[in-house]
Amino acid sequence: MSEVSELSDLEKAFLQPYLPPGISKHDDTVQVPLRTTPIDRSHTEIAAQAEESSLPFVTLTYACSLDSMISLAPGLRTTLSGPETKSMTHYLRTHHDAILVGVGTAIPDDPGLNSRYPGATLIMQPRPVVVDPEMRWNVNGSKLAQLAQRGQGKAPWLIHTPRKVEMEPSHDLVGKRIFITAEAATPSEQTQELSKRRNISWSAILKNLKAEGIESVMIEGGATVISTLLSMPELVNSVIVTVAPTWLGQGGVTVSPAPKTDAGERVNAARLQETTWHQFGADAVLCGRLQL
Numbered sequence: 001m002s003e004v005s006e007l008s009d010l011e012k013a014f015l016q017p018y019l020p021p022g023i024s025k026h027d028d029t030v031q032v033p034l035r036t037t038p039i040d041r042s043h044t045e046i047a048a049q050a051e052e053s054s055l056p057f058v059t060l061t062y063a064c065s066l067d068s069m070i071s072l073a074p075g076l077r078t079t080l081s082g083p084e085t086k087s088m089t090h091y092l093r094t095h096h097d098a099i100l101v102g103v104g105t106a107i108p109d110d111p112g113l114n115s116r117y118p119g120a121t122l123i124m125q126p127r128p129v130v131v132d133p134e135m136r137w138n139v140n141g142s143k144l145a146q147l148a149q150r151g152q153g154k155a156p157w158l159i160h161t162p163r164k165v166e167m168e169p170s171h172d173l174v175g176k177r178i179f180i181t182a183e184a185a186t187p188s189e190q191t192q193e194l195s196k197r198r199n200i201s202w203s204a205i206l207k208n209l210k211a212e213g214i215e216s217v218m219i220e221g222g223a224t225v226i227s228t229l230l231s232m233p234e235l236v237n238s239v240i241v242t243v244a245p246t247w248l249g250q251g252g253v254t255v256s257p258a259p260k261t262d263a264g265e266r267v268n269a270a271r272l273q274e275t276t277w278h279q280f281g282a283d284a285v286l287c288g289r290l291q292l
C-alpha cells in the first residue's frame with residue numbers, strides 16, 4: 001500500500017483557497033462553490049495580482065514541532081508529519097509548478113521532492129529547485145537525479161551565483177542552472193545565518209523562475225530559507241504549516257524570523273491573517289497569509 005493516500009473532499013476544500021490560481025495540473029481539484037467570505041475575496045484578488053505580476057505565486061510550507069523546530073539537529077532529517085499531513089504535502093506538490101529548498105536541506109536530507117500522490121503523472125510533478133549559490137551540492141547520485149532518470153520526477157534546476165571557474169558542461173541530471181549575481185542583503189534578509197555574506201535577493205530568484213515559465217512555487221525549507229521569507233510578506237502568497245504534537249527539544253533547528261523593530265521598539269516579527277485550521281490525523285494544519 002502506498003505511503004501517500006488521497007485527501008478527502010473536506011481536506012481538499014480546506015486547502016483550496018490557499019492554492020495557486022489558474023488551471024491546475026491536478027484533475028481532481030474539488031470545485032468549491034464561490035463564497036463571499038473575506039478569504040475568498042482576498043484569494044481572488046491575490047490570484048489576479050499573481051497573473052499580472054512578474055513574480056510567481058509563492059506558498060511557504062513546512063512541518064514544525066510545538067517548539068517551532070523543523071529538525072532535531074542541523075543536518076538530521078526528522079520526520080514530523082504524520083501519514084495524513086504527508087499526503088497533504090504530496091497533494092500540494094502536484095498543485096505547484098516548482099518546489100524549492102536551500103542547499104542546507106538538499107545536502108543532508110537528499111530529498112526526492114517529487115509527488116507520490118496517487119495518480120500523479122510526470123506532467124503533474126513540480127520542478128525541483130535548489131538554491132545552491134556556491135555549488136556545494138553534488139547532483140550525481142542524489143535521489144532527485146535518480147527519480148528524474150526513472151521518470152518519477154523532473155530534473156532539478158539549480159540557482160547559483162556566477163562562477164569565475166570554467167563550468168563543466170551541463171548534463172542531463174541538471175535540468176537548468178540559473179546564475180544570479182548576489183546583492184547586498186536587505187535588512188529583512190539578514191538572518192543570523194546569512195548576515196555574514198552577500199545573498200541572492202529573493203525577488204531576483206522568484207522573478208527568474210517566473211521568466212522561465214514557473215507560475216507557482218512551493219517553498220519547503222529549510223530553516224534559513226523559511227525564516228528569511230517569513231519577513232517578506234510582499235513575496236509570499238500563502239503559508240501552510242503542519243504543527244506536529246511533539247516537542248523536539250533544545251538544540252534543534254528552529255524556524256523564527258529575524259527580530260523586527262518599529263520606532264526603536266521590538267514588535268512581532270511576522271503574523272498570519274485570514275487563518276484557518278484543520279486537523280489531519282494527529283497534526284494540526286494552519287493556513288494563512290502573511291500580514292503586510
Ligand SMILES: NC(=O)C1=CN([C@@H]2O[C@H](COP(=O)(O)OP(=O)(O)OC[C@H]3O[C@@H](n4cnc5c(N)ncnc54)[C@H](OP(=O)(O)O)[C@@H]3O)[C@@H](O)[C@H]2O)C=CC1
Nearest residue numbers: 062063070071075102103104105199200221222223224225
Ligand atoms: N520539517 C520540515 O518541514 C523541513 C525541515 N528541513 C530541515 O531544515 C534543515 C536545513 O535548514 P538550513 O540549514 O537552514 O538550510 P536551508 O535549506 O535553508 O539552506 C540554507 C542555505 O541555502 C543557501 N541560501 C538560502 N537562501 C539564500 C539566498 N537568498 N542567497 C544565497 N544563498 C541562499 C545558502 O547556501 P550556502 O551556505 O552555500 O551559502 C544557505 O546556507 C535540515 O535539518 C532539514 O532537515 C528542511 C525542509 C523542511
Ligand SMILES: Nc1nc(O)c(N)c(N[C@@H]2O[C@H](COP(=O)(O)O)[C@@H](O)[C@H]2O)n1
Nearest residue numbers: 063078079080081089109111112113220
Ligand atoms: N512536510 C514535511 N514534513 C516533515 O516531517 C518533513 N521532514 C519535511 N521535510 C521536507 O520534505 C523533504 C523530503 O521530501 P521527500 O519525502 O524526500 O520527497 C525534506 O527535504 C524537507 O524539504 N516536510
